[in-house]
Amino acid sequence: EVSITKFPADERKIIAKAHDKYKKARAGIINTRHGQIHTPAFMPVGTKGTVKAMLPESVQTTGADIILGNTYHLMLQPGAKRVFKLGGLHKFMNWSKPLLTDSGGFQVMSLSKLRKITEEGVIFNSHIDGSKFMLSPESSTEIQYLLGSTITMAFDECTPYPSTYEQAKSSMELTSRWAKRSRKAFYSRDGYGQFGIIQGSIYNDLRLKSALDLIELDFEGYAIGGLAVGEGQELMFKVLDYAPDLLPINKPRYLMGVGKPADIIGAVQRGIDMFDCVIPTRSGRNGQAFTKYGVVNIRNSKYKEDNTPLEEDCLCPACKNYTKAYLHYLVKVKEILGAMLMTWHNLMYFQKLMLRIREYIAQGKDFDFIS
Numbered sequence: 001e002v003s004i005t006k007f008p009a010d011e012r013k014i015i016a017k018a019h020d021k022y023k024k025a026r027a028g029i030i031n032t033r034h035g036q037i038h039t040p041a042f043m044p045v046g047t048k049g050t051v052k053a054m055l056p057e058s059v060q061t062t063g064a065d066i067i068l069g070n071t072y073h074l075m076l077q078p079g080a081k082r083v084f085k086l087g088g089l090h091k092f093m094n095w096s097k098p099l100l101t102d103s104g105g106f107q108v109m110s111l112s113k114l115r116k117i118t119e120e121g122v123i124f125n126s127h128i129d130g131s132k133f134m135l136s137p138e139s140s141t142e143i144q145y146l147l148g149s150t151i152t153m154a155f156d157e158c159t160p161y162p163s164t165y166e167q168a169k170s171s172m173e174l175t176s177r178w179a180k181r182s183r184k185a186f187y188s189r190d191g192y193g194q195f196g197i198i199q200g201s202i203y204n205d206l207r208l209k210s211a212l213d214l215i216e217l218d219f220e221g222y223a224i225g226g227l228a229v230g231e232g233q234e235l236m237f238k239v240l241d242y243a244p245d246l247l248p249i250n251k252p253r254y255l256m257g258v259g260k261p262a263d264i265i266g267a268v269q270r271g272i273d274m275f276d277c278v279i280p281t282r283s284g285r286n287g288q289a290f291t292k293y294g295v296v297n298i299r300n301s302k303y304k305e306d307n308t309p310l311e312e313d314c315l316c317p318a319c320k321n322y323t324k325a326y327l328h329y330l331v332k333v334k335e336i337l338g339a340m341l342m343t344w345h346n347l348m349y350f351q352k353l354m355l356r357i358r359e360y361i362a363q364g365k366d367f368d369f370i371s
């Protein structure tokens with residue numbers, strides 16, 4: 001069963017006494033069929049069954065307990081039935097630790113140009129060859145089963161920002177009806193779980209109704225969706241000041257699509273346990289490195305002859321064996337090794353951040369180190 005086993009109520013009280021401001025931060029362990037997830041956790045994004053520019057075994061050495069895959073991409077290519085036939089996504093991509101799959105609705109809306117939402121689901125044209133597909137709560141859940149996902153996400157509609165109250169309300173209500181159908185379609189078994197996704201945009205009472213609807217379905221965990229969609233950190237934190245408190249204390253809470261280190265820290269302080277974001281991988285490929293000195297844009301000409309590593313004490317191969325001058329050169333000439341080394345460093349940076357957050361929570365200490 002997917003459950004947070006390590007920390008709940010008692011330990012929280014102790015932390016609350018020491019540091020009231022951080023009383024909502026939690027450190028825990030989610031036990032799954034594919035091993036433990038230490039929370040707060042950051043999930044590297046492996047949309048198409050690969051974390052871009054990384055070997056899965058290298059992703060593991062950065063400290064990641066879990067990675068994310070996408071229903072939308074994998075159903076188009078190579079197809080969920082084929083992955084199932086080949087032994088599941090874990091075997092297919094050589095990743096034996098936990099896998100979470102997003103349900104597809106969010107990606108359909110951002111990637112497919114032609115799509116139509118009905119009560120039944122979403123009809124859309126593939127962004128690859130234009131061919132026609134359908135995603136519904138039932139088919140999304142079935143696809144995630146065929147992939148062998150450790151954590152299945154309910155099929156939702158990510159409410160765009162900005163949305164009027166009326167738009168956000170009907171989107172949230174559709175998400176609740178879809179959540180009920182997703183839950184019914186889920187093949188419940190030991191060590192696997194399904195998370196519901198709450199919507200409601202920036203509207204307090206809609207978030208509450210969404211949470212109440214989903215809690216009734218008794219998911220193994222809950223995600224907060226419809227954030228990090230252009231509203232900015234201040235508004236996002238405003239929602240996170242109350243939304244996590246609407247969710248069960250003993251179950252994982254996942255903030256979808258977040259974020260920068262400062263977003264992650266602020267969200268953990270407000271009671272979030274899990275994150276996923278393309279930032280470390282995508283920005284790494286684009287030449288941005290996260291370091292303790294701040295973001296380094298390695299393409300900057302000031303690094304042309306810089307014979308020092310990104311970080312002296314980082315144990316990643318980019319820092320142990322190469323200089324900023326070499327990384328600058330590789331990224332400038334678009335060599336594959338540049339993307340590999342930059343991604344490796346960034347994933348390590350994010351995992352070290354999460355490790356430090358977990359340690360600080362366990363010790364009852366503040367963690368305002370980046371913000």
Ligand code: GUN
Nearest residue numbers: 103106158225226256257
């Ligand atoms: N990724 C980022 N935000 C969302 C969301 O609201 N729903 C889903 N399914 N995925 C997301």
Ligand code: ZN
Nearest residue numbers: 314316319345
């Ligand atoms: Zn490094």
